[in-house]
Amino acid sequence: MSVSIVFLAFFSMLGLLLLGLPIAVTMALVGMIGGVAVFGWPFLESTGAVVWSVQNENILTAIPLFILLGELMLRSGIADRMYVAMAAWLGRLPGGLVHTNIGCCALFAATSGSSVATAATIGTVALPSLNERKYSMKQALGSLAAGGTLGILIPPSVNMLIYGSLTNNSIGKLFIAGLLPGIALSLLFMFYIGVTNMGEDGKREERVSLRDRIRLSANLIPPAVIFGIVMGSIYAGIATATESAALGVMAALYFAWRSGRLNLAFLQGCFVQTARITGMILLIITAAFVLNLTISLTGVVDDLTAWVTSLGLTPTMLLLVLIVFYLCLGMFMDVLSMQVVTIPITYPIVVALGVDPIWYGVFVVLMCELGMITPPVGMNLFVVQSVRKDGGNIQDVMWGVMPYMLMMLVFALLLMAFPQIALWLPNMMH
Numbered sequence: 001m002s003v004s005i006v007f008l009a010f011f012s013m014l015g016l017l018l019l020g021l022p023i024a025v026t027m028a029l030v031g032m033i034g035g036v037a038v039f040g041w042p043f044l045e046s047t048g049a050v051v052w053s054v055q056n057e058n059i060l061t062a063i064p065l066f067i068l069l070g071e072l073m074l075r076s077g078i079a080d081r082m083y084v085a086m087a088a089w090l091g092r093l094p095g096g097l098v099h100t101n102i103g104c105c106a107l108f109a110a111t112s113g114s115s116v117a118t119a120a121t122i123g124t125v126a127l128p129s130l131n132e133r134k135y136s137m138k139q140a141l142g143s144l145a146a147g148g149t150l151g152i153l154i155p156p157s158v159n160m161l162i163y164g165s166l167t168n169n170s171i172g173k174l175f176i177a178g179l180l181p182g183i184a185l186s187l188l189f190m191f192y193i194g195v196t197n198m199g200e201d202g203k204r205e206e207r208v209s210l211r212d213r214i215r216l217s218a219n220l221i222p223p224a225v226i227f228g229i230v231m232g233s234i235y236a237g238i239a240t241a242t243e244s245a246a247l248g249v250m251a252a253l254y255f256a257w258r259s260g261r262l263n264l265a266f267l268q269g270c271f272v273q274t275a276r277i278t279g280m281i282l283l284i285i286t287a288a289f290v291l292n293l294t295i296s297l298t299g300v301v302d303d304l305t306a307w308v309t310s311l312g313l314t315p316t317m318l319l320l321v322l323i324v325f326y327l328c329l330g331m332f333m334d335v336l337s338m339q340v341v342t343i344p345i346t347y348p349i350v351v352a353l354g355v356d357p358i359w360y361g362v363f364v365v366l367m368c369e370l371g372m373i374t375p376p377v378g379m380n381l382f383v384v385q386s387v388r389k390d391g392g393n394i395q396d397v398m399w400g401v402m403p404y405m406l407m408m409l410v411f412a413l414l415l416m417a418f419p420q421i422a423l424w425l426p427n428m429m430h
Contacts, residue, residue: 023337024287031291054289059165064278065245070112071270072252076259081219083125088213091205094197098143105147106186109154110227119148119380123387142400145380149369154182163361166343171241172234173426174361222255288340305349315353330371362422370408373401
């Protein structure tokens, strides 16, 4: 009976989402209606305490700080100068500036924590040069959309923060766990680009002298310093995720001041955009906790876990099912919705089967990455399409990301076969 209730509630939420209701409203409605139906009107009194506790959660303080960090990096012009420096080093590889797209996405992801911000920023900087040099738009747009997904895998990551808050896992370990998989996935993307551009038709940029490359490398110092401060302080155990985010913001403010752009208008733009994004995220998280209260009080997750366990599925079989499940969800749900709707249900099940919770956090974020480029409603597809100025069809982006989707599926299987890719660094933390 409890299992039937879970499926009924889940498909009710999907139906409301398809009708156009916001995800926060959908989860709050299902949670409150379900709670009242089971426990009566006194259930609503307990939701007030849940909302209060969520808004006072120390971990969630890191979300606006990391969003602000990305805004400071974006608006201070660091991304533009970073692209020029990366192009000087990677432009001679087969594929030219397409390699630069992936390299810059990976580097910007190491400071922004947002996939959308990464794809939009690097896309805005890269597309004029790619158009001017007559690169294949399918390949260029596909690399930008796929490279942008690295923003939620390479730390710091807002989505890792949300996973940690929903499951009560160490944010520091989650951040560190995403580092090697993020780098490995970036190298896999670049390997594909190099192999497919080996022929005579493959694009390459003109050679830049070693002296000029070294001079331009100074533009890579700000993102490298910020990444070192944020992740170094976490890995060394001298700062929490929230404290490291604050240190990163201070470093970004310094570099914005050095660039000559630090003024009241600059700060106002950064703060207003940060407030907008943070408000949306925290509203969704609050609604998710209201829904989780209903789920936990009714005990349906325990019943669902027992049911799945009784099926005799091995952890590998369950993870393969979840890959298909998330791939289907990604076709019509955004990343944040997928996380807050599915994690409270899937997390207890996979942990009961012996899956490491930190590893599962990397796996879920990787599946969310896949959802961001899955047609027809993958968020990054529309972000990259919105910044192109040639008026082309969005099908260019959709076809361009197909090889990257296959690579991410293969990488998910590699992660299952070799879990130490994600767990080696967290196991070495102090």
